[in-house]
Amino acid sequence: MESIKINQKAPDFETQDFNGDKFKLSDFAGKNNVLIVLNRGFV
Numbered sequence: 276m277e278s279i280k281i282n283q284k285a286p287d288f289e290t291q292d293f294n295g296d297k298f299k300l301s302d303f304a305g306k307n308n309v310l311i312v313l314n315r316g317f318v
Contacts, residue, residue, distance in 0.1 A: 279285060289299045290313070303309045 277286075285300060287299055287301045289297055290311075291297050300309070300311070
């Protein structure tokens with residue numbers, strides 16, 4: 276995975292929320308603050 280530099284835009288990506296609905300980081304363009312928590316389950 277490539278690293279990003281300070282003040283560089285994060286790369287766009289798509290993932291699913293807890294309801295299974297897909298969303299992209301770009302869906303939040305123009306918002307001041309975006310917090311996305313990516314949890315991984317252990318089995």
